[in-house]
Amino acid sequence: MREIACDVAVIGAGTAGIAAYRAARKAGARTLLIEAGPGGTTCARVGCMPSKLLIEAASAAQAARDAGLFGLHVPEVGIDGRAVLERVRRERDRFVRLVFEDLETFPDGERIAGRARFLDRDRLAVGEDLRVRFRAAVIATGSSPAVPKPLAGLGARVLTTDTVFELPDLPRTLAVIGGGPVGIELAQAMARLGIETTLIEGGRSLAGLSEPGLVAEAAEIFGRELTLHLETEVEAAEADCDGLRLRWCAPRGEPREARFERVLAAAGRPPNVTGLGLEAAGLDLDGSGVPRFDPGTLRCGDAPVFVAGDANADRPVLHEASRQGGIVGVNAAALAGHGGSEAPRRWPPLALVFTHPQAGRFGAAYDPEAGDGRLTGRASFADQGRARIAGTNAGGAVIFADRSGRLLGGEMLGPGAEHLVQGLAQAVWDGRTVQDLLDRPVYHPTLEEGLSDALRQIGSSIS
Numbered sequence: 239m240r241e242i243a244c245d246v247a248v249i250g251a252g253t254a255g256i257a258a259y260r261a262a263r264k265a266g267a268r269t270l271l272i273e274a275g276p277g278g279t280t281c282a283r284v285g286c287m288p289s290k291l292l293i294e295a296a297s298a299a300q301a302a303r304d305a306g307l308f309g310l311h312v313p314e315v316g317i318d319g320r321a322v323l324e325r326v327r328r329e330r331d332r333f334v335r336l337v338f339e340d341l342e343t344f345p346d347g348e349r350i351a352g353r354a355r356f357l358d359r360d361r362l363a364v365g366e367d368l369r370v371r372f373r374a375a376v377i378a379t380g381s382s383p384a385v386p387k388p389l390a391g392l393g394a395r396v397l398t399t400d401t402v403f404e405l406p407d408l409p410r411t412l413a414v415i416g417g418g419p420v421g422i423e424l425a426q427a428m429a430r431l432g433i434e435t436t437l438i439e440g441g442r443s444l445a446g447l448s449e450p451g452l453v454a455e456a457a458e459i460f461g462r463e464l465t466l467h468l469e470t471e472v473e474a475a476e477a478d479c480d481g482l483r484l485r486w487c488a489p490r491g492e493p494r495e496a497r498f499e500r501v502l503a504a505a506g507r508p509p510n511v512t513g514l515g516l517e518a519a520g521l522d523l524d525g526s527g528v529p530r531f532d533p534g535t536l537r538c539g540d541a542p543v544f545v546a547g548d549a550n551a552d553r554p555v556l557h558e559a560s561r562q563g564g565i566v567g568v569n570a571a572a573l574a575g576h577g578g579s580e581a582p583r584r585w586p587p588l589a590l591v592f593t594h595p596q597a598g599r600f601g602a603a604y605d606p607e608a609g610d611g612r613l614t615g616r617a618s619f620a621d622q623g624r625a626r627i628a629g630t631n632a633g634g635a636v637i638f639a640d641r642s643g644r645l646l647g648g649e650m651l652g653p654g655a656e657h658l659v660q661g662l663a664q665a666v667w668d669g670r671t672v673q674d675l676l677d678r679p680v681y682h683p684t685l686e687e688g689l690s691d692a693l694r695q696i697g698s699s700i701s
Protein backbone atom coordinates (compact mmCIF):
# COMPACT_ATOMS: atom_id res chain seq x y z
CA MET A 239 0.00 0.00 0.00
CA ARG A 240 1.40 3.37 -1.07
CA GLU A 241 0.48 6.54 0.81
CA ILE A 242 1.04 10.07 -0.47
CA ALA A 243 0.18 13.46 0.98
CA CYS A 244 -0.98 16.62 -0.76
CA ASP A 245 -2.58 19.95 0.02
CA VAL A 246 -5.52 19.57 -2.35
CA ALA A 247 -6.92 16.35 -3.83
CA VAL A 248 -9.26 16.91 -6.79
CA ILE A 249 -11.55 13.97 -7.59
CA GLY A 250 -12.50 13.95 -11.27
CA ALA A 251 -10.59 15.38 -14.24
CA GLY A 252 -13.58 16.86 -16.06
CA THR A 253 -14.12 20.56 -16.75
CA ALA A 254 -14.68 21.43 -13.07
CA GLY A 255 -11.81 19.23 -11.82
CA ILE A 256 -9.29 20.56 -14.32
CA ALA A 257 -10.24 24.16 -13.45
CA ALA A 258 -9.95 23.33 -9.73
CA TYR A 259 -6.53 21.71 -10.22
CA ARG A 260 -5.23 24.72 -12.13
CA ALA A 261 -6.53 27.26 -9.59
CA ALA A 262 -5.24 25.36 -6.55
CA ARG A 263 -1.84 24.87 -8.15
CA LYS A 264 -1.65 28.53 -9.16
CA ALA A 265 -2.29 29.46 -5.51
CA GLY A 266 0.77 27.39 -4.59
CA ALA A 267 -0.93 24.25 -3.26
CA ARG A 268 0.53 20.81 -3.93
CA THR A 269 -2.40 19.40 -5.87
CA LEU A 270 -3.36 15.97 -7.21
CA LEU A 271 -5.92 15.35 -9.96
CA ILE A 272 -7.53 11.91 -9.74
CA GLU A 273 -9.52 10.43 -12.64
CA ALA A 274 -11.34 7.08 -12.69
CA GLY A 275 -12.43 6.89 -16.30
CA PRO A 276 -10.97 7.39 -19.76
CA GLY A 277 -10.94 11.17 -19.13
CA GLY A 278 -11.20 13.81 -21.80
CA THR A 279 -14.24 15.45 -20.06
CA THR A 280 -17.94 14.70 -20.47
CA CYS A 281 -18.29 17.85 -22.57
CA ALA A 282 -15.79 16.77 -25.24
CA ARG A 283 -16.28 12.99 -25.15
CA VAL A 284 -20.03 12.38 -24.75
CA GLY A 285 -21.70 15.74 -24.15
CA CYS A 286 -21.70 19.23 -25.65
CA MET A 287 -19.38 18.55 -28.56
CA PRO A 288 -20.62 15.25 -30.09
CA SER A 289 -24.24 16.31 -29.57
CA LYS A 290 -23.65 19.59 -31.41
CA LEU A 291 -21.77 17.76 -34.16
CA LEU A 292 -24.79 15.51 -34.70
CA ILE A 293 -27.13 18.51 -34.58
CA GLU A 294 -25.09 20.31 -37.27
CA ALA A 295 -25.37 17.27 -39.59
CA ALA A 296 -29.12 17.21 -38.98
CA SER A 297 -29.39 20.96 -39.58
CA ALA A 298 -27.57 20.61 -42.90
CA ALA A 299 -30.03 17.90 -43.97
CA GLN A 300 -32.97 20.04 -42.94
CA ALA A 301 -31.60 23.12 -44.71
CA ALA A 302 -31.39 21.08 -47.92
CA ARG A 303 -34.99 19.89 -47.45
CA ASP A 304 -36.18 23.43 -46.76
CA ALA A 305 -34.38 24.89 -49.79
CA GLY A 306 -37.63 24.87 -51.78
CA LEU A 307 -38.81 27.82 -49.69
CA PHE A 308 -36.19 29.95 -51.43
CA GLY A 309 -36.91 28.63 -54.92
CA LEU A 310 -34.02 26.16 -54.89
CA HIS A 311 -34.44 22.55 -55.94
CA VAL A 312 -32.60 19.86 -54.00
CA PRO A 313 -33.99 16.68 -55.55
CA GLU A 314 -33.55 14.32 -52.61
CA VAL A 315 -31.55 14.46 -49.41
CA GLY A 316 -29.59 11.23 -49.05
CA ILE A 317 -28.29 10.49 -45.57
CA ASP A 318 -25.29 8.23 -45.11
CA GLY A 319 -25.65 7.39 -41.42
CA ARG A 320 -22.21 5.80 -41.21
CA ALA A 321 -20.54 8.88 -42.68
CA VAL A 322 -22.52 11.18 -40.36
CA LEU A 323 -21.42 9.24 -37.28
CA GLU A 324 -17.84 8.93 -38.51
CA ARG A 325 -17.55 12.71 -38.79
CA VAL A 326 -19.11 13.13 -35.35
CA ARG A 327 -16.47 10.79 -33.88
CA ARG A 328 -13.59 12.19 -35.90
CA GLU A 329 -14.24 15.75 -34.77
CA ARG A 330 -15.16 14.59 -31.25
CA ASP A 331 -11.83 12.72 -30.99
CA ARG A 332 -10.05 15.92 -31.94
CA PHE A 333 -11.73 17.81 -29.08
CA VAL A 334 -10.84 14.98 -26.66
CA ARG A 335 -7.25 14.99 -27.91
CA LEU A 336 -6.98 18.71 -27.18
CA VAL A 337 -8.04 18.03 -23.58
CA PHE A 338 -5.37 15.33 -23.25
CA GLU A 339 -2.70 17.54 -24.80
CA ASP A 340 -3.53 20.11 -22.16
CA LEU A 341 -3.43 17.53 -19.34
CA GLU A 342 -0.01 16.36 -20.52
CA THR A 343 1.40 19.77 -19.65
CA PHE A 344 0.65 19.04 -15.97
CA PRO A 345 3.69 17.70 -14.05
CA ASP A 346 4.18 13.93 -13.77
CA GLY A 347 2.99 12.52 -10.49
CA GLU A 348 0.20 15.07 -10.11
CA ARG A 349 -2.23 13.11 -12.30
CA ILE A 350 -3.44 9.85 -10.81
CA ALA A 351 -5.53 7.19 -12.56
CA GLY A 352 -8.01 5.41 -10.30
CA ARG A 353 -11.37 5.62 -8.57
CA ALA A 354 -11.28 7.68 -5.39
CA ARG A 355 -13.43 7.29 -2.29
CA PHE A 356 -13.24 8.97 1.11
CA LEU A 357 -11.93 6.88 4.00
CA ASP A 358 -12.42 9.70 6.52
CA ARG A 359 -12.18 13.49 6.78
CA ASP A 360 -8.63 13.69 5.47
CA ARG A 361 -7.92 10.51 3.52
CA LEU A 362 -8.95 9.01 0.22
CA ALA A 363 -8.47 5.50 -1.12
CA VAL A 364 -7.63 5.44 -4.83
CA GLY A 365 -8.20 1.93 -6.16
CA GLU A 366 -6.85 -0.80 -3.90
CA ASP A 367 -3.21 0.23 -3.58
CA LEU A 368 -3.05 3.95 -2.91
CA ARG A 369 -3.99 6.19 0.00
CA VAL A 370 -3.98 9.97 -0.39
CA ARG A 371 -3.84 12.22 2.67
CA PHE A 372 -5.22 15.69 1.89
CA ARG A 373 -5.70 19.01 3.65
CA ALA A 374 -8.63 19.86 1.37
CA ALA A 375 -10.53 17.82 -1.22
CA VAL A 376 -12.64 18.76 -4.22
CA ILE A 377 -15.50 16.59 -5.43
CA ALA A 378 -15.77 17.20 -9.20
CA THR A 379 -17.11 13.79 -10.20
CA GLY A 380 -19.75 14.97 -12.71
CA SER A 381 -23.01 13.17 -13.49
CA SER A 382 -24.14 10.10 -15.45
CA PRO A 383 -27.22 9.26 -17.50
CA ALA A 384 -30.14 7.71 -15.61
CA VAL A 385 -31.76 4.65 -17.16
CA PRO A 386 -35.43 4.29 -16.17
CA LYS A 387 -36.16 0.97 -14.43
CA PRO A 388 -38.23 -0.69 -17.19
CA LEU A 389 -35.24 -0.35 -19.56
CA ALA A 390 -32.72 -2.05 -17.26
CA GLY A 391 -31.14 -5.29 -18.49
CA LEU A 392 -31.95 -4.79 -22.19
CA GLY A 393 -28.30 -4.46 -23.22
CA ALA A 394 -27.13 -2.48 -26.21
CA ARG A 395 -30.70 -1.83 -27.43
CA VAL A 396 -30.84 0.83 -24.74
CA LEU A 397 -28.59 3.76 -25.59
CA THR A 398 -27.47 6.64 -23.43
CA THR A 399 -25.29 9.61 -24.37
CA ASP A 400 -22.35 7.42 -23.27
CA THR A 401 -23.05 5.01 -26.15
CA VAL A 402 -25.19 6.73 -28.81
CA PHE A 403 -22.27 8.43 -30.57
CA GLU A 404 -20.50 5.05 -30.89
CA LEU A 405 -23.24 3.57 -33.10
CA PRO A 406 -21.77 2.34 -36.40
CA ASP A 407 -24.93 3.43 -38.25
CA LEU A 408 -28.17 5.27 -37.53
CA PRO A 409 -31.15 3.11 -36.49
CA ARG A 410 -34.38 3.25 -38.52
CA THR A 411 -36.62 3.83 -35.51
CA LEU A 412 -35.81 5.38 -32.15
CA ALA A 413 -37.67 6.09 -28.92
CA VAL A 414 -36.22 8.85 -26.78
CA ILE A 415 -37.21 8.80 -23.10
CA GLY A 416 -37.09 12.32 -21.65
CA GLY A 417 -37.63 15.70 -23.32
CA GLY A 418 -35.09 17.74 -21.33
CA PRO A 419 -32.10 19.33 -23.10
CA VAL A 420 -30.43 16.00 -23.92
CA GLY A 421 -33.61 14.26 -25.11
CA ILE A 422 -35.07 17.05 -27.26
CA GLU A 423 -31.74 18.00 -28.88
CA LEU A 424 -30.97 14.43 -29.90
CA ALA A 425 -34.56 13.48 -30.77
CA GLN A 426 -34.92 16.39 -33.19
CA ALA A 427 -31.48 15.75 -34.69
CA MET A 428 -32.25 12.07 -35.21
CA ALA A 429 -35.62 12.89 -36.80
CA ARG A 430 -33.91 15.32 -39.19
CA LEU A 431 -31.43 12.58 -40.07
CA GLY A 432 -34.33 10.48 -41.33
CA ILE A 433 -35.00 8.32 -38.26
CA GLU A 434 -38.61 7.77 -37.27
CA THR A 435 -38.39 9.23 -33.77
CA THR A 436 -40.82 9.05 -30.87
CA LEU A 437 -40.26 11.11 -27.73
CA ILE A 438 -41.81 10.05 -24.43
CA GLU A 439 -41.73 12.68 -21.67
CA GLY A 440 -43.06 12.16 -18.16
CA GLY A 441 -43.95 15.84 -17.68
CA ARG A 442 -45.57 18.48 -19.93
CA SER A 443 -42.54 20.55 -20.68
CA LEU A 444 -39.84 20.21 -23.33
CA ALA A 445 -36.35 21.71 -23.55
CA GLY A 446 -36.38 22.89 -19.94
CA LEU A 447 -39.01 25.59 -20.65
CA SER A 448 -41.50 26.47 -17.94
CA GLU A 449 -43.55 29.54 -19.07
CA PRO A 450 -46.92 28.00 -20.09
CA GLY A 451 -47.23 29.84 -23.44
CA LEU A 452 -43.76 28.76 -24.54
CA VAL A 453 -44.28 25.23 -23.18
CA ALA A 454 -47.40 24.87 -25.38
CA GLU A 455 -45.63 26.38 -28.39
CA ALA A 456 -42.68 24.00 -27.95
CA ALA A 457 -44.99 20.97 -27.98
CA GLU A 458 -46.66 22.26 -31.13
CA ILE A 459 -43.40 23.08 -32.94
CA PHE A 460 -41.42 19.96 -31.99
CA GLY A 461 -44.50 17.79 -32.49
CA ARG A 462 -44.35 18.58 -36.22
CA GLU A 463 -41.13 16.56 -36.51
CA LEU A 464 -41.45 14.02 -33.72
CA THR A 465 -44.15 11.69 -32.46
CA LEU A 466 -44.62 13.22 -29.01
CA HIS A 467 -46.11 11.57 -25.93
CA LEU A 468 -46.20 14.03 -23.05
CA GLU A 469 -47.18 13.22 -19.45
CA THR A 470 -46.32 9.64 -20.27
CA GLU A 471 -43.99 7.10 -18.72
CA VAL A 472 -42.88 3.77 -20.11
CA GLU A 473 -44.36 0.97 -18.03
CA ALA A 474 -42.65 -2.05 -19.55
CA ALA A 475 -40.04 -2.91 -22.11
CA GLU A 476 -38.99 -6.23 -23.58
CA ALA A 477 -36.38 -7.35 -26.06
CA ASP A 478 -37.73 -8.12 -29.54
CA CYS A 479 -35.14 -9.61 -31.94
CA ASP A 480 -32.53 -6.87 -32.33
CA GLY A 481 -34.94 -4.17 -31.10
CA LEU A 482 -37.41 -3.76 -28.28
CA ARG A 483 -41.10 -3.25 -27.56
CA LEU A 484 -42.16 -0.46 -25.24
CA ARG A 485 -45.48 -0.25 -23.42
CA TRP A 486 -46.86 2.94 -21.92
CA CYS A 487 -50.17 4.47 -20.91
CA ALA A 488 -51.43 7.60 -22.69
CA PRO A 489 -52.53 10.44 -20.34
CA ARG A 490 -56.18 9.42 -20.68
CA GLY A 491 -55.26 5.88 -19.72
CA GLU A 492 -55.30 3.96 -23.01
CA PRO A 493 -52.48 1.39 -23.10
CA ARG A 494 -50.07 1.90 -26.03
CA GLU A 495 -47.32 -0.29 -27.42
CA ALA A 496 -44.73 0.08 -30.18
CA ARG A 497 -41.53 -1.53 -31.43
CA PHE A 498 -38.31 0.44 -31.86
CA GLU A 499 -34.90 -0.53 -33.12
CA ARG A 500 -33.24 1.42 -30.28
CA VAL A 501 -34.25 3.51 -27.29
CA LEU A 502 -32.26 6.45 -25.98
CA ALA A 503 -32.55 7.03 -22.22
CA ALA A 504 -32.38 10.82 -21.70
CA ALA A 505 -34.17 10.82 -18.38
CA GLY A 506 -31.78 13.05 -16.43
CA ARG A 507 -28.21 12.94 -15.13
CA PRO A 508 -27.88 12.25 -11.41
CA PRO A 509 -24.57 13.36 -9.89
CA ASN A 510 -21.84 10.75 -9.46
CA VAL A 511 -21.89 10.58 -5.66
CA THR A 512 -22.59 6.93 -4.90
CA GLY A 513 -19.61 4.89 -3.78
CA LEU A 514 -17.65 8.04 -2.90
CA GLY A 515 -17.75 7.35 0.83
CA LEU A 516 -19.33 10.73 1.56
CA GLU A 517 -20.59 9.54 4.96
CA ALA A 518 -17.03 8.57 5.91
CA ALA A 519 -16.00 12.15 5.12
CA GLY A 520 -18.63 13.34 7.62
CA LEU A 521 -20.63 15.29 5.01
CA ASP A 522 -24.23 16.32 5.50
CA LEU A 523 -26.17 14.86 2.54
CA ASP A 524 -29.50 15.89 1.00
CA GLY A 525 -32.26 13.40 0.07
CA SER A 526 -30.47 12.51 -3.18
CA GLY A 527 -27.17 11.82 -1.43
CA VAL A 528 -25.57 15.07 -2.67
CA PRO A 529 -23.49 16.96 -0.07
CA ARG A 530 -25.09 20.18 1.17
CA PHE A 531 -22.82 23.08 0.29
CA ASP A 532 -22.50 26.85 0.59
CA PRO A 533 -23.48 28.28 -2.83
CA GLY A 534 -20.87 31.05 -2.50
CA THR A 535 -17.76 29.15 -1.44
CA LEU A 536 -19.01 25.71 -2.58
CA ARG A 537 -17.69 24.27 0.69
CA CYS A 538 -19.54 21.32 2.25
CA GLY A 539 -20.41 22.45 5.78
CA ASP A 540 -17.31 22.71 7.95
CA ALA A 541 -15.58 19.75 6.30
CA PRO A 542 -12.40 20.43 4.30
CA VAL A 543 -14.33 19.38 1.20
CA PHE A 544 -15.74 21.37 -1.76
CA VAL A 545 -18.10 20.30 -4.54
CA ALA A 546 -18.24 21.76 -8.06
CA GLY A 547 -19.81 21.18 -11.48
CA ASP A 548 -22.46 18.56 -12.22
CA ALA A 549 -21.52 16.77 -8.98
CA ASN A 550 -23.42 19.36 -6.92
CA ALA A 551 -26.52 19.12 -9.19
CA ASP A 552 -27.06 22.86 -8.94
CA ARG A 553 -26.44 24.20 -12.46
CA PRO A 554 -25.29 21.32 -14.65
CA VAL A 555 -23.90 23.32 -17.57
CA LEU A 556 -20.38 23.77 -18.79
CA HIS A 557 -19.70 27.42 -18.05
CA GLU A 558 -20.77 26.86 -14.43
CA ALA A 559 -18.58 23.73 -14.10
CA SER A 560 -15.63 25.75 -15.31
CA ARG A 561 -16.26 28.75 -13.04
CA GLN A 562 -17.15 26.67 -9.99
CA GLY A 563 -13.98 24.60 -10.54
CA GLY A 564 -11.91 27.79 -10.37
CA ILE A 565 -13.67 28.91 -7.16
CA VAL A 566 -13.21 25.59 -5.34
CA GLY A 567 -9.58 25.42 -6.45
CA VAL A 568 -8.86 28.81 -4.84
CA ASN A 569 -10.85 27.96 -1.70
CA ALA A 570 -9.38 24.48 -1.25
CA ALA A 571 -5.87 25.94 -1.60
CA ALA A 572 -6.76 28.66 0.95
CA LEU A 573 -7.95 26.04 3.44
CA ALA A 574 -4.64 24.23 2.93
CA GLY A 575 -2.79 27.45 3.79
CA HIS A 576 -2.17 28.89 0.31
CA GLY A 577 -3.73 32.29 -0.46
CA GLY A 578 -7.11 33.74 0.48
CA SER A 579 -10.57 32.30 -0.09
CA GLU A 580 -13.33 33.78 -2.27
CA ALA A 581 -17.12 33.71 -2.65
CA PRO A 582 -17.70 35.69 -5.83
CA ARG A 583 -21.17 36.88 -6.81
CA ARG A 584 -23.06 34.10 -8.55
CA TRP A 585 -23.68 34.42 -12.25
CA PRO A 586 -27.35 34.62 -13.24
CA PRO A 587 -28.65 31.25 -14.42
CA LEU A 588 -28.16 30.75 -18.16
CA ALA A 589 -29.23 27.68 -20.13
CA LEU A 590 -29.58 27.02 -23.85
CA VAL A 591 -30.92 24.13 -25.86
CA PHE A 592 -29.64 23.78 -29.41
CA THR A 593 -32.84 22.73 -31.13
CA HIS A 594 -34.57 24.53 -34.03
CA PRO A 595 -35.89 26.86 -32.78
CA GLN A 596 -33.45 27.14 -29.91
CA ALA A 597 -34.69 27.32 -26.35
CA GLY A 598 -33.09 29.39 -23.61
CA ARG A 599 -33.52 30.67 -20.09
CA PHE A 600 -31.73 33.46 -18.27
CA GLY A 601 -31.85 34.95 -14.79
CA ALA A 602 -34.88 34.46 -12.57
CA ALA A 603 -37.14 31.57 -13.54
CA TYR A 604 -40.80 31.86 -14.50
CA ASP A 605 -42.80 32.11 -11.28
CA PRO A 606 -46.57 31.57 -11.46
CA GLU A 607 -46.86 33.07 -7.95
CA ALA A 608 -45.01 36.32 -8.79
CA GLY A 609 -48.25 38.30 -9.28
CA ASP A 610 -47.91 42.09 -9.22
CA GLY A 611 -44.31 41.93 -8.05
CA ARG A 612 -43.19 41.41 -11.63
CA LEU A 613 -43.76 43.04 -14.99
CA THR A 614 -43.86 40.71 -17.98
CA GLY A 615 -43.31 41.46 -21.66
CA ARG A 616 -43.87 39.10 -24.56
CA ALA A 617 -42.62 38.96 -28.12
CA SER A 618 -43.43 36.62 -30.98
CA PHE A 619 -41.07 35.54 -33.74
CA ALA A 620 -43.96 34.46 -35.99
CA ASP A 621 -43.78 37.69 -38.01
CA GLN A 622 -40.38 39.00 -37.01
CA GLY A 623 -38.62 40.49 -40.03
CA ARG A 624 -35.24 38.78 -39.98
CA ALA A 625 -36.73 35.45 -38.87
CA ARG A 626 -39.22 35.60 -41.77
CA ILE A 627 -36.40 36.30 -44.22
CA ALA A 628 -34.65 33.12 -43.07
CA GLY A 629 -37.85 31.07 -42.84
CA THR A 630 -37.23 30.51 -39.13
CA ASN A 631 -40.17 32.61 -37.94
CA ALA A 632 -41.52 30.56 -35.03
CA GLY A 633 -41.57 30.84 -31.26
CA GLY A 634 -41.47 33.74 -28.85
CA ALA A 635 -39.80 35.33 -25.85
CA VAL A 636 -41.02 36.22 -22.37
CA ILE A 637 -39.08 38.73 -20.31
CA PHE A 638 -39.57 39.53 -16.59
CA ALA A 639 -38.60 42.73 -14.82
CA ASP A 640 -39.21 44.11 -11.33
CA ARG A 641 -41.62 47.01 -10.85
CA SER A 642 -38.87 49.54 -11.43
CA GLY A 643 -38.08 47.95 -14.79
CA ARG A 644 -34.88 46.18 -13.70
CA LEU A 645 -34.43 43.07 -15.79
CA LEU A 646 -34.89 39.86 -13.79
CA GLY A 647 -34.92 37.02 -16.30
CA GLY A 648 -36.90 35.29 -18.99
CA GLU A 649 -37.33 32.44 -21.41
CA MET A 650 -37.22 32.13 -25.13
CA LEU A 651 -38.02 29.67 -27.85
CA GLY A 652 -36.87 31.10 -31.12
CA PRO A 653 -34.18 31.59 -33.75
CA GLY A 654 -30.84 32.86 -32.51
CA ALA A 655 -31.69 32.28 -28.84
CA GLU A 656 -28.04 31.39 -28.24
CA HIS A 657 -27.13 35.04 -28.89
CA LEU A 658 -30.23 36.83 -27.61
CA VAL A 659 -30.42 34.99 -24.31
CA GLN A 660 -26.72 35.46 -23.60
CA GLY A 661 -27.03 39.20 -24.19
CA LEU A 662 -30.00 39.32 -21.81
CA ALA A 663 -28.18 37.26 -19.16
CA GLN A 664 -25.30 39.73 -19.33
CA ALA A 665 -27.77 42.62 -18.97
CA VAL A 666 -29.18 40.96 -15.81
CA TRP A 667 -25.62 40.58 -14.49
CA ASP A 668 -24.96 44.27 -15.18
CA GLY A 669 -28.17 45.30 -13.37
CA ARG A 670 -29.67 46.90 -16.51
CA THR A 671 -33.24 48.14 -16.75
CA VAL A 672 -35.56 47.61 -19.68
CA GLN A 673 -35.16 51.30 -20.49
CA ASP A 674 -31.34 50.91 -20.62
CA LEU A 675 -31.84 48.25 -23.30
CA LEU A 676 -34.39 50.30 -25.24
CA ASP A 677 -31.98 53.26 -25.26
CA ARG A 678 -29.23 51.24 -26.96
CA PRO A 679 -28.63 50.91 -30.70
CA VAL A 680 -30.02 47.83 -32.41
CA TYR A 681 -29.13 47.12 -36.02
CA HIS A 682 -31.72 46.38 -38.70
CA PRO A 683 -32.74 43.80 -39.81
CA THR A 684 -31.66 41.51 -36.94
CA LEU A 685 -33.25 39.05 -34.55
CA GLU A 686 -32.37 41.45 -31.72
CA GLU A 687 -35.18 43.70 -32.98
CA GLY A 688 -37.54 40.83 -32.12
CA LEU A 689 -37.10 41.51 -28.40
CA SER A 690 -38.23 45.11 -28.57
CA ASP A 691 -41.97 44.29 -28.29
CA ALA A 692 -41.36 42.53 -24.97
CA LEU A 693 -39.14 45.34 -23.69
CA ARG A 694 -41.58 48.07 -24.76
CA GLN A 695 -44.51 46.31 -23.08
CA ILE A 696 -42.60 46.37 -19.81
CA GLY A 697 -41.52 49.97 -20.39
CA SER A 698 -45.09 51.12 -21.01
CA SER A 699 -46.40 49.38 -17.89
CA ILE A 700 -43.92 51.42 -15.84
CA SER A 701 -44.84 54.78 -17.35
Ligand SMILES: Cc1cc2nc3c(=O)[nH]c(=O)nc-3n(C[C@H](O)[C@H](O)[C@H](O)COP(=O)(O)OP(=O)(O)OC[C@H]3O[C@@H](n4cnc5c(N)ncnc54)[C@H](O)[C@@H]3O)c2cc1C
Nearest residue numbers: 250252253254274275280285286354379380547548554556
Ligand atom coordinates in the same frame (compact mmCIF):
# COMPACT_ATOMS: atom_id res chain seq x y z
C1 LIG B 1 -25.33 15.06 -24.39
C2 LIG B 1 -24.95 16.26 -23.54
C3 LIG B 1 -24.91 17.50 -24.12
C4 LIG B 1 -24.54 18.61 -23.37
N1 LIG B 1 -24.52 19.81 -23.98
C5 LIG B 1 -24.16 20.90 -23.27
C6 LIG B 1 -24.08 22.15 -23.90
O1 LIG B 1 -24.33 22.29 -25.10
N2 LIG B 1 -23.71 23.24 -23.16
C7 LIG B 1 -23.45 23.12 -21.82
O2 LIG B 1 -23.14 24.12 -21.17
N3 LIG B 1 -23.51 21.93 -21.19
C8 LIG B 1 -23.85 20.81 -21.89
N4 LIG B 1 -23.88 19.60 -21.28
C9 LIG B 1 -23.55 19.54 -19.84
C10 LIG B 1 -22.01 19.58 -19.64
O3 LIG B 1 -21.41 18.62 -20.48
C11 LIG B 1 -21.69 19.29 -18.17
O4 LIG B 1 -22.36 20.24 -17.36
C12 LIG B 1 -20.21 19.37 -17.88
O5 LIG B 1 -19.48 18.61 -18.79
C13 LIG B 1 -19.94 18.87 -16.44
O6 LIG B 1 -18.56 18.93 -16.16
P1 LIG B 1 -17.99 18.30 -14.81
O7 LIG B 1 -16.57 18.69 -14.71
O8 LIG B 1 -18.88 18.62 -13.68
O9 LIG B 1 -18.10 16.73 -15.00
P2 LIG B 1 -17.29 15.66 -16.01
O10 LIG B 1 -16.73 16.36 -17.16
O11 LIG B 1 -18.27 14.59 -16.18
O12 LIG B 1 -16.11 15.22 -15.08
C14 LIG B 1 -16.26 14.35 -14.00
C15 LIG B 1 -15.11 13.37 -14.01
O13 LIG B 1 -15.04 12.72 -12.74
C16 LIG B 1 -14.65 11.39 -12.94
N5 LIG B 1 -15.03 10.62 -11.76
C17 LIG B 1 -16.29 10.28 -11.34
N6 LIG B 1 -16.23 9.61 -10.16
C18 LIG B 1 -14.91 9.52 -9.84
C19 LIG B 1 -14.22 8.96 -8.75
N7 LIG B 1 -14.86 8.35 -7.73
N8 LIG B 1 -12.86 9.03 -8.73
C20 LIG B 1 -12.19 9.66 -9.73
N9 LIG B 1 -12.80 10.21 -10.79
C21 LIG B 1 -14.15 10.16 -10.85
C22 LIG B 1 -15.40 10.99 -14.21
O14 LIG B 1 -14.78 9.86 -14.82
C23 LIG B 1 -15.27 12.26 -15.04
O15 LIG B 1 -14.15 12.24 -15.89
C24 LIG B 1 -24.21 18.46 -22.00
C25 LIG B 1 -24.23 17.19 -21.41
C26 LIG B 1 -24.59 16.10 -22.17
C27 LIG B 1 -24.57 14.74 -21.53
Ligand SMILES: NC(=O)c1ccc[n+]([C@@H]2O[C@H](COP(=O)([O-])OP(=O)(O)OC[C@H]3O[C@@H](n4cnc5c(N)ncnc54)[C@H](O)[C@@H]3O)[C@@H](O)[C@H]2O)c1
Nearest residue numbers: 386416417418419420421439440441471505506554590591
Ligand atom coordinates in the same frame (compact mmCIF):
# COMPACT_ATOMS: atom_id res chain seq x y z
N1 LIG C 1 -27.64 22.55 -24.63
C1 LIG C 1 -27.23 22.35 -23.41
O1 LIG C 1 -26.70 23.24 -22.75
C2 LIG C 1 -27.39 21.03 -22.77
C3 LIG C 1 -27.65 19.92 -23.55
C4 LIG C 1 -27.80 18.71 -22.90
C5 LIG C 1 -27.67 18.65 -21.53
N2 LIG C 1 -27.41 19.74 -20.82
C6 LIG C 1 -27.31 19.68 -19.34
O2 LIG C 1 -27.46 18.36 -18.89
C7 LIG C 1 -28.49 18.31 -17.90
C8 LIG C 1 -29.20 16.99 -18.00
O3 LIG C 1 -30.06 17.00 -19.15
P1 LIG C 1 -31.16 15.89 -19.35
O4 LIG C 1 -32.01 16.29 -20.49
O5 LIG C 1 -30.50 14.56 -19.37
O6 LIG C 1 -31.94 15.91 -17.97
P2 LIG C 1 -33.17 16.77 -17.41
O7 LIG C 1 -33.29 16.33 -16.00
O8 LIG C 1 -33.02 18.18 -17.70
O9 LIG C 1 -34.43 16.23 -18.24
C9 LIG C 1 -34.85 14.90 -18.13
C10 LIG C 1 -36.28 14.81 -18.61
O10 LIG C 1 -36.64 13.44 -18.58
C11 LIG C 1 -37.94 13.33 -18.04
N3 LIG C 1 -38.03 11.99 -17.45
C12 LIG C 1 -37.35 11.50 -16.37
N4 LIG C 1 -37.66 10.21 -16.17
C13 LIG C 1 -38.54 9.87 -17.12
C14 LIG C 1 -39.23 8.67 -17.43
N5 LIG C 1 -39.05 7.57 -16.72
N6 LIG C 1 -40.08 8.67 -18.48
C15 LIG C 1 -40.28 9.81 -19.22
N7 LIG C 1 -39.64 10.97 -18.97
C16 LIG C 1 -38.78 10.99 -17.93
C17 LIG C 1 -38.06 14.45 -17.03
O11 LIG C 1 -39.41 14.81 -16.84
C18 LIG C 1 -37.26 15.55 -17.71
O12 LIG C 1 -38.06 16.38 -18.53
C19 LIG C 1 -29.37 19.50 -18.19
O13 LIG C 1 -29.96 19.98 -17.00
C20 LIG C 1 -28.46 20.51 -18.79
O14 LIG C 1 -27.99 21.37 -17.78
C21 LIG C 1 -27.28 20.94 -21.41
